Amino acid sequence: MKQIINDLIAQALLELEQASQIPSGLGYNIQVTPSKDPAQGDYASNIALMLAKPSGMPPRDLAQSIVDRLAAADSIERIEIAGPGFINFFVASGTSQSIVNRILEQADSFGRSTLGQGGRIQVEFVSANPTGPLHVGHGRGAAYGATLANLLQCIGYEVQREYYVNDAGRQMHILGTSTWLRYLELCGETIEFPSNGYQGDYVWDIAATLHRENGERFRRPAEQVYADVFEDAPAGDKEKHIDHLIANAHGLLGEDDYGIVFDLALNTLVDVIRNDLHAFGVDFDGWFSERSLSDEGLIETAITRLQDNGHVYEQSGALWFRSTEFGDEKDRVVRRENGQTTYFASDIAYHMNKFDRGFGKVINIWGADHHGYIARVKASLSALGYNADDLEIQLVQFANLFENGEKISMSTRSGEFVTLRQLREDVGQDAARFFYVMRKAEQHMDFDLDLAREQSSDNPVYYLQYANARICSVNRQCAEKGLEISNTGIDLSRLDNAHEQALIKHLSLFPERVEAAALRREPHLVVNYLRELANHFHSWYNAHQFIVDDVELRDARITLASAVGQVLRNGLNLMGVSAPEKM
RNA sequence: GCGCUCGUAGCUCAGUUGGAUAGAGUGUUGGCCUCCGAAGCCAAAGGUCGUGGGUUCGACUCCCGCCGAGCGCGCCA
Numbered sequence: 001m002k003q004i005i006n007d008l009i010a011q012a013l014l015e016l017e018q019a020s021q022i023p024s025g026l027g028y029n030i031q032v033t034p035s036k037d038p039a040q041g042d043y044a045s046n047i048a049l050m051l052a053k054p055s056g057m058p059p060r061d062l063a064q065s066i067v068d069r070l071a072a073a074d075s076i077e078r079i080e081i082a083g084p085g086f087i088n089f090f091v092a093s094g095t096s097q098s099i100v101n102r103i104l105e106q107a108d109s110f111g112r113s114t115l116g117q118g119g120r121i122q123v124e125f126v127s128a129n130p131t132g133p134l135h136v137g138h139g140r141g142a143a144y145g146a147t148l149a150n151l152l153q154c155i156g157y158e159v160q161r162e163y164y165v166n167d168a169g170r171q172m173h174i175l176g177t178s179t180w181l182r183y184l185e186l187c188g189e190t191i192e193f194p195s196n197g198y199q200g201d202y203v204w205d206i207a208a209t210l211h212r213e214n215g216e217r218f219r220r221p222a223e224q225v226y227a228d229v230f231e232d233a234p235a236g237d238k239e240k241h242i243d244h245l246i247a248n249a250h251g252l253l254g255e256d257d258y259g260i261v262f263d264l265a266l267n268t269l270v271d272v273i274r275n276d277l278h279a280f281g282v283d284f285d286g287w288f289s290e291r292s293l294s295d296e297g298l299i300e301t302a303i304t305r306l307q308d309n310g311h312v313y314e315q316s317g318a319l320w321f322r323s324t325e326f327g328d329e330k331d332r333v334v335r336r337e338n339g340q341t342t343y344f345a346s347d348i349a350y351h352m353n354k355f356d357r358g359f360g361k362v363i364n365i366w367g368a369d370h371h372g373y374i375a376r377v378k379a380s381l382s383a384l385g386y387n388a389d390d391l392e393i394q395l396v397q398f399a400n401l402f403e404n405g406e407k408i409s410m411s412t413r414s415g416e417f418v419t420l421r422q423l424r425e426d427v428g429q430d431a432a433r434f435f436y437v438m439r440k441a442e443q444h445m446d447f448d449l450d451l452a453r454e455q456s457s458d459n460p461v462y463y464l465q466y467a468n469a470r471i472c473s474v475n476r477q478c479a480e481k482g483l484e485i486s487n488t489g490i491d492l493s494r495l496d497n498a499h500e501q502a503l504i505k506h507l508s509l510f511p512e513r514v515e516a517a518a519l520r521r522e523p524h525l526v527v528n529y530l531r532e533l534a535n536h537f538h539s540w541y542n543a544h545q546f547i548v549d550d551v552e553l554r555d556a557r558i559t560l561a562s563a564v565g566q567v568l569r570n571g572l573n574l575m576g577v578s579a580p581e582k583m
Numbered sequence: 584g585c586g587c588u589c590g591u592a593g594c595u596c597a598g599u600u601g602g603a604u605a606g607a608g609u610g611u612u613g614g615c616c617u618c619c620g621a622a623g624c625c626a627a628a629g630g631u632c633g634u635g636g637g638u639u640c641g642a643c644u645c646c647c648g649c650c651g652a653g654c655g656c657g658c659c660a
Contacts, residue, residue, distance in 0.1 A: 239659090372587070372655045443596075444654095525599080543624080
């Protein structure tokens with residue numbers, strides 16, 4: 001419909017140009033938008049306002065000239081000029097109703113499109129360090145990423161969902177050593193647990209597994225463990241303290257045994273994370289190991305490529321990437337003075353690898369605290385000869401958690417956090433998924449845990465599910481009464497009251513809203529759409545009876561209700577939210 | 584200090600990329616079940632869109648200054 005109006009206007013403008021009533025070559029962009037107020041028709045265009053100045057005509061006069069040239073169309077009943085010069089289009093009743101049949105024919109695939117043309121696109125999200133279970137702070141990225149991936153798939157992209165596992169680096173060694181220290185405690189050694197170690201209970205669990213499977217094989221006397229170790233905070237330095245403990249763990253266990261402890265901790269936590277995400281309805285196609293980058297020499301390859309392109313220099317013993325040349329605020333070290341490559345070097349290799357895998361577009365979903373990192377990663381891609389615009393970073397702001405009216409801070413290190421699993425058990429899967437995506441990702445969000453728990457029956461998600469349940473209930477009652485709703489020959493023109501017209505119009509907007517949500521990377525647009533749809537439905541439901549004696553009217557109304565249910569389910573499905581038939 | 588993301592109703596947030604009278608939910612106040620599910624509907628009240636300028640037919644939207652919030656500025660990951 002929008003396209004039809006668009007074409008009509010384009011044709012009219014062309015004629016005006018040819019008749020020299022407006023100058024040619026204005027380079028306009030015709031906008032046709034659905035109207036909010038039924039008094040302003042079904043669709044409106046502001047074209048006359050936009051062209052008023054360049055064509056030197058008063059907007060209303062120009063609008064009249066355009067309207068005079070508009071070709072007649074069966075689907076358009078009436079055209080009006082209103083306000084400062086808007087052109088309002090009233091769609092003929094009967095034409096819009098056909099959308100109802102289309103929805104029922106296409107069923108689950110209504111809303112899908114081929115816009116993406118099978119282009120390969122990667123969405124990398126969550127990617128939390130495997131140093132502990134996921135907490136509620138990770139939930140937003142998980143829900144956002146999963147929904148965005150669904151949306152992109154829905155409009156025709158081939159999507160790969162990836163989790164980057166940070167299984168290298170100091171944080172993981174702190175975890176491995178923390179596990180070993182807990183294990184020593186289980187063996188009966190007296191350990192003063194480091195203030196900078198991972199203190200969560202899950203570390204005990206891993207230590208217990210280590211003990212069960214290996215007995216006292218890794219036991220070493222506490223004196224040796226603490227030999228020559230710098231004093232812990234507050235009197236000493238907690239960073240030096242833990243680094244020395246890690247070094248001693250290496251020395252006392254030897255590389256092979258240390259590796260066993262380390263890998264057990266790593267693998268256990270990756271499993272925990274994978275299971276938690278799966279239970280949250282979030283599944284990945286790939287789990288990419290950071291360690292594999294160095295194992296396969298990709299980091300060296302990346303650095304060499306940067307060197308060959310002349311973007312690397314040496315200074316005070318370290319190797320630097322000249323990222324300032326590509327807009328970064330300062331140059332960055334890729335290889336330290338001690339010969340070790342940096343985390344950033346791994347990231348360069350990782351992103352090089354992403355594009356070498358053939359993705360046309362790569363989307364990274366990062367927590368807002370990583371924003372300072374964007375410039376350097378993009379710089380590295382440019383330096384390697386890729387188009388940095390093919391990498392898109394979507395930042396997700398943190399959700400501030402409130403409990404008992406107080407903000408709670410979360411720290412994986414201290415073991416103080418609410419896990420994603422706990423949240424799901426508290427408020428339910430549907431409410432949790434819905435809550436996370438109902439707000440724009442860049443918006444700072446306050447998450448009131450008490451409210452989520454106690455008022456879960458007030459959660460907006462139930463508003464949508466309730467609409468669907470009502471529709472299912474009506475269908476059940478028809479079946480009980482032995483009323484058959486025929487599938488063919490239904491006279492949809494009986495759907496002529498204001499509620500029905502508004503509802504039908506709204507149904508027709510679903511595909512374009514899904515498209516907009518995917519292209520703008522804003523899943524919350526789908527939430528808003530569904531809320532509006534449910535609102536239209538509930539209003540209609542309250543104002544009119546569906547199961548009436550007039551068979552034609554009954555058939556028409558129940559058919560419309562079925563279409564609404566279908567769209568609700570399609571939308572909820574994109575967000576990983578269920579649509580129960582009863583609740 | 585510099586940078587990123589923000590600031591809209593008492594509270595939590597939308598606002599279709601510059602359009603018509605700034606909208607929902609929640610909370611407050613009224614009304615609606617002898618009728619398909621009241622987890623619903625209808626109505627009222629609630630606003631200097633942080634603030635001061637600028638751009639134009641038109642600004643919550645774009646530009647600049649200021650105020651305020653969160654986050655980031657390592658040879659950590």
